[in-house]
Amino acid sequence: MPDSANKIIQEIEAERVRRISLTRKDLEKSYLELEKDKFASSKRLRFAADLAGSNEIAYHYELICKDWEKDIKLHLENGFEKHGREGIEFLFEQLDKIEDEKAKIYTVYLIAEILSKLRHRDFYSLFCDELTAILISLLGTDNTILRRKLIIAFGWVGSSKEIDLLTQQMICDQDSLCRAWSATSLMQMLFHGVQSEELQAKTKLVFAKAITEEKDLYACGVIVEAAQTIFGKKWISSTAVENKESAKIEKAKKSALRFLKIFNRNE
Structure with missing residues (x-):
């Protein structure tokens, strides 16, 4: 192995050992310095890495809670x-x-x-x-x-046991973003162990209902986008959804409903 590669490996290991050796007192001192510097981004990132690499789990969580309470947005959760x-x-x-x-x-x-x-x-x-x-x-x-x-x-x-719960939220929740995120969570299940066939079978009717009834433009776009991933289609881009492009969302909505109608009939 070249000397340069060995040197990099040694430096990485030295940094790992340094972080493991950090005590609560060390981290408290660093946090006070960070606070004095008004949480400068470069120092904040290094401090977050030190926290995550240390054995001071309780102190790490304590600072996360402090961040939540004061809404400082240090994002110290990253690395936990x-x-x-x-x-x-x-x-x-x-x-x-x-x-x-x-x-x-x-x-x-x-x-x-x-x-x-x-x-x-x-x-x-x-x-x-x-x-x-x-x-x-x-x-x-x-x-x-x-x-x-x-x-x-x-x-x-x-798991697949929660599919019905999320479809219920997608249809019935009073908050438009809750309805939208219910759809994206159903989509996320694809990447976390739920089989596409089961997800399609359990959501095909509900997606048709949700897309038909959704009045909020953004939520409708998100639901259509989630459905296209679950059913392996391409009706709309994420950009069009985020920009709330009504014409494209309406067109995608019609395409999705046409597909789901045929899909449900063939099942």
Whole structure:
């Protein structure tokens, strides 16, 4: 191996060892310095990497909660997955202690996001089942912003057993973004272990109903886009949906309904 490659490997290993050796006191000192510098982006990124690479899981979570509470948007959640199984177990333990609804749902969302990144690990299915039960118990929240996060989380950790729940939200939720994210979560299930045939069979009628009845332009576009992925079609671009291009969304809506009508008739 060339000397340059060896040097890079040694530097990476040295940095890993340095981060593992960081204590809470070290990290607290760095955070105070970061605060004095008004959370300069370059220093913030390095600090976030130090947090994620350290063994100070509790302090990492403490700062994440502080960020949520003060809405500083440091995004210190990024990298929490590096704590692995130990980090996930720690977060589950915190759920039993949290009384504040926002903090609880944000923590649940964080666990789901981490599991999505670690779906190749042997503990993925076990933790997903545990988390799904918690998601279901919290879905009745009246806070639409929090409900959106729960619905998104279902796409990362839900199984085929949650398809009916999401189709119900896509049709009945009073919030347009909740309806839209229900569709995208159904789509996300394709990438998290749910078979396309089962997803198509269980959603074909509901997608036709949702697309027909949806009055919000953006939500309709999102639902059509999710359906096209699930059914392997191409009716609209993400750009057209994001830009709320009414003519293109309306055209895609007609194409989707025409396809679903034929698909349902042939099944």
